[in-house]
Amino acid sequence: MHATHEVFNQPEPLADYDLFDGNxxxxxxxxxxxxxxxxxxxxxxxxxxxxxxxxxxxxxxxxxxxxxxxxxxxxxxxxxxxxxxxxxxxxxxxxxxxxxxxxxxxxxxxxxxxxxxxxxxxxxxxxxxxxxxxxxxxVTPALRSNAAIYADxxxxxTSREYDPALKPWRDKAGVTMGMGMTEKQGGSDVRANTTQAIADGEDGWGKRYHITGHKWFFSAPMCDAFLVLAQAPAGLSCFFLPRVLHEGSRNAIRIQRLKDKLGNKANASSEVEFHGASAWLVGDEGRGIPQILEMGTMTRLDCALGTSGLMRQALSIALNHTSQRQAFGKRLIDQPLMRNVLADLALESEAATMLAIRLARAFDRRGDADEDAMARLLTPIAKFWICKRGSHFAQEAMECLGGNGYVEEGGEGVMARIYREMPLNSIWEGAGNIMALDLLRALRKADAGAALAHELSPARGAHPALDRLVAALPVRVEEMATEVEARRLAQDVALAVQASLLCQAAPAEVFAAFCDSRIAGNWGQAFGTLGAATAFDAIIDRAMPC
Structure with missing residues (x-):
């Protein structure tokens, strides 16, 4: 008799490899x-x-x-x-x-x-x-607005110790913090918040308040403390709200339920109510919005970084699978159409990585006028464009695995988890419209145009389509009377910056293929539609995870 369940042509999962050396x-x-x-x-x-x-x-x-x-x-x-x-x-x-x-x-x-x-x-x-x-x-830099709390x-x-126990901060070697901004009636419009803060004297941490209200999205509720927004007499203000109080009692934070989310399953996101919870003012009363903007800039960087990381993971799994799986007499990775898809994904992944790391560089150079301007520009475009591309990217990478990618089980089942995770970074900390409007505001400031021109100048003359796009940007900003085309502008600024970075830091074939497809238009409306002259071999070889 012959065995009916011999397993063959099933790829080994991608495991025990070096994510840094292979990238x-x-x-x-x-x-x-x-x-x-x-x-x-x-x-x-x-x-x-x-x-x-x-x-x-x-x-x-x-x-x-x-x-x-x-x-x-x-x-x-x-x-x-x-x-x-x-x-x-x-x-x-x-x-x-x-x-x-x-x-x-x-x-x-x-x-x-x-x-x-x-x-x-x-x-x-x-x-x-x-x-x-x-x-x-x-939240760490924002917390500096209360020197006493920041000193403690x-x-x-910044400690590298992790202690999940619920106990006073002084008894812990390391702590974590969260944020509570969103309320059910407002979403991104945090000015509509109804949570109230009533003054209750002062102590060693400054002005103390009692907070009463709710938060519709309160992620990671087991953190040691949170920065939250509430309405004080002078207006919307920022407060430091610890989970456990000085004497060891638990603060009046009532977790109503955990969110049943599409993805992000290992993290707890919750709805909470504050019943006279003790909190301390951070910054000045009525200045909660500037505090949010500072914190939002950091988390938006992480949205871009996170989506770039998920892109890289999805690409690596797709490359690993197609390098082993046989179909129609040869490996999937050797099939011409599959090579087009994989090369296209590799271009998108590398461009996302370049833009996200470039944004991080701006935070290392705070105080430099050009870098400060670029941080204001790059934060919304990186958050908007990289995160917008994520879900489409994950779907195409999943298709490289066929049915194996759609199941939750096993090493390749990670692809389903990636797909469910992708929309989060696009929604969290300001969805696409918010990012496009932030970019438009930033571009209309006096120093922004010069900073962007300086950023793009190293790629001048490297590709005619890129030159045309860059030349048109200032006119488009100046003539944009309404915000209705702000998303298209955010897309094009992102593509121009990505192309400029690839021109300087990536191989010539990567830069050329990116410009030919994304900017010159030699591309369809789906991944895997690169032109026949693309250097597929070089792009795919560069992207291999190990």
Missing amino acids: RALRDALKFNAPGLETTELSRLGGLAGSAEMQMHARLANVHGPQLHSHDRFGRRVDEVEFHPSYHVLMKAATSAGLHGTAWTGRGESPHVLRAAGFMMFTELEPSILCPVSMTYA WGPKL
Whole structure:
């Protein structure tokens, strides 16, 4: 008798590989944006994040999602979220790598670029747990507006120790922080917030308030503290709200329920109510919006980094699968149409990586007028364009695997998780319309045009289509009477900046294929429609993960 269940032509999963050493686009982006960067730590993180053991923890943290316990068995209110042990393994790895707050310690010339590269690679392992990591990164500089709190919490926010226990900050070696902005009636319109703050004297942390109200999206509710918005007598203000108070009692934060989300399953997102919760003013009363803008800039950087990391992961899985899978007498990767798809995905991934790392460089050079202007420009276009491309990218990469990519099981089942994760970064911290409007406002400032022209000048004369696009941008900004075409402008500025970066930091064949397709129009309306003259072999070989 013959066996009926012999398994063959099934690719081995992509595991136990180095995410850093195998990512030439990322390494070249780092060489261009931070030439003297010490990458030993990144190489170590790349090996850890690509290991089969850590991939197992990522799977378990998603399969066994967080569970809310509002009361203990005696009926006492506890408002705790329980996580699978693998979640804590991942959190410990991320904080040990310094992805949360260590960029603010200022060690080395490019701490934000270093952290950005690590954040991208860790996203390839597991993006969900990076929500509290990203928020800790974002709130740290804003917390400096309250010197007393920052003196106590600052060193613990940049510590590489992870301690998930609910206890006072002074008893912990490391802490994490979250944010609470969105309310059910307002969404991005935070000025519509109804949560109220009532003054309650002063102490060693400054002006103390009681906060009463709700937050519709309150992500990572087990963080040690949060920056929240509430209406004070002088208007919308920013407050520091700890989970546990000085004496060890729990603050009056009531977790109503956890969100049942499309993706991001390992992270707990919640709805909460504050019942006279104790909080301390950060900054001045009525100045909550500027505080939000500062924090939003940081989290928007992480949206671009995160989507770029997910693109790279999806591409790597597709390349791994097609290199092993046989169809119609040869490997999938040797089929001409598949090569077109893979090369097209590789171009998109590399362009996203270049733009995201370039934005991180701007944060390392704060105080430089041109870099400050570029941070204002690049933040909305990177968030808008990279994140908009993510879902389409993931769908096409999944199709490279066929049915294997659509199932949740096994190593290639990660592709389904990537696909579900992709829309998050586009929605979170300002959806596409908000980003396009932010860009339009930034471009209308006096210094913006000059900064953008300086950014694009190294690629002048390198490709005629790029030259035409760049020449037209100032006129388009000047003549744009309404915001109705702001999205198209954001797209084109993003493409121009990506092309300029590729011209300087990528091989000539990558730059040429990007410009021919994305800018000159020798491209269809789906991935895999590059022109026949494209250097497919060189582009695919460059993108191989190992």
